[in-house]
Amino acid sequence: xxxxxxxxxxxxxxxxxxxxxxxxxxxxxxxxxxxxxxxxxxxxxxxxxxxxxxxxxxxxxxxxxxxxxxxxxxxxxxxxxxxxxxxxxxxxxxxxxxxxxxxxxxxxxxxxxx
Amino acid sequence: xxxxxxxxxxxxxxxxxxxxxxxxxxxxxxxxxxxxxxxxxxxxxxxxxxxxxxxxxxxxxxxxxxxxxxxxxxxxxxxxxxxxxxxxxxxxxxxxxxxxxxxxxxxxxxxxx
Numbered sequence: 001x002x003x004x005x006x007x008x009x010x011x012x013x014x015x016x017x018x019x020x021x022x023x024x025x026x027x028x029x030x031x032x033x034x035x036x037x038x039x040x041x042x043x044x045x046x047x048x049x050x051x052x053x054x055x056x057x058x059x060x061x062x063x064x065x066x067x068x069x070x071x072x073x074x075x076x077x078x079x080x081x082x083x084x085x086x087x088x089x090x091x092x093x094x095x096x097x098x099x100x101x102x103x104x105x106x107x108x109x110x111x112x113x114x
Numbered sequence: 115x116x117x118x119x120x121x122x123x124x125x126x127x128x129x130x131x132x133x134x135x136x137x138x139x140x141x142x143x144x145x146x147x148x149x150x151x152x153x154x155x156x157x158x159x160x161x162x163x164x165x166x167x168x169x170x171x172x173x174x175x176x177x178x179x180x181x182x183x184x185x186x187x188x189x190x191x192x193x194x195x196x197x198x199x200x201x202x203x204x205x206x207x208x209x210x211x212x213x214x215x216x217x218x219x220x221x222x223x224x225x226x227x
Contacts, residue, residue, distance in 0.1 A: 041219065042217055042218060043217045088155075094215075104160075
């Protein structure tokens with residue numbers, strides 16, 4: 001079955017550490033997105049990529065980094081510069097073309113700083 | 115740039131009663147409108163979308179939504195709510211120039227037995 005896989009489901013980070021969240025899709029989608037979800041704040045866009053080897057900052061990119069070396073993969077690194085990383089992180093993808101296509105979401109990664 | 119507003123943080127209804135979750139939008143050009151549902155610790159699941167045509171769109175689990183261009187609204191509705199409908203609902207919009215999707219802040223629906 002086609003879909004998006006995020007791993008791990010739960011992740012614990014010590015202060016000062018970098019951690020990487022995985023996002024893999026087998027939908028042959030061109031565009032991929034990372035969102036952060038905090039209680040009561042909905043979804044906020046961190047980074048997105050419309051094509052391999054290219055990505056753009058979203059609304060809250062500071063303290064995060066991404067890469068897009070393969071069409072299927074769009075990993076997100078939460079760096080030590082991100083002062084409040086505890087949140088639920090969602091990855092999404094969509095095919096290129098006009099905007100009538102919705103997004104497909106992964107099941108999320110919950111990151112907690114300990 | 116496009117934007118979405120969900121004016122209600124919380125909606126409470128009794129099981130069996132009709133429910134409405136409100137959404138208004140702003141976008142340049144023609145809007146593509148979406149509703150998603152999120153259960154605890156899960157990703158967003160697609161419910162329905164409006165692209166063009168009939169203003170009343172039917173989707174998954176008995177949900178429907180009505181597109182109103184003059185009021186720039188896309189309210190989600192269901193004739194008879196179930197306890198299992200309790201979840202977080204997101205409205206989203208994309209413009210027809212393929213701008214990124216913008217989400218509302220979400221509305222928590224609670225259906226009480």
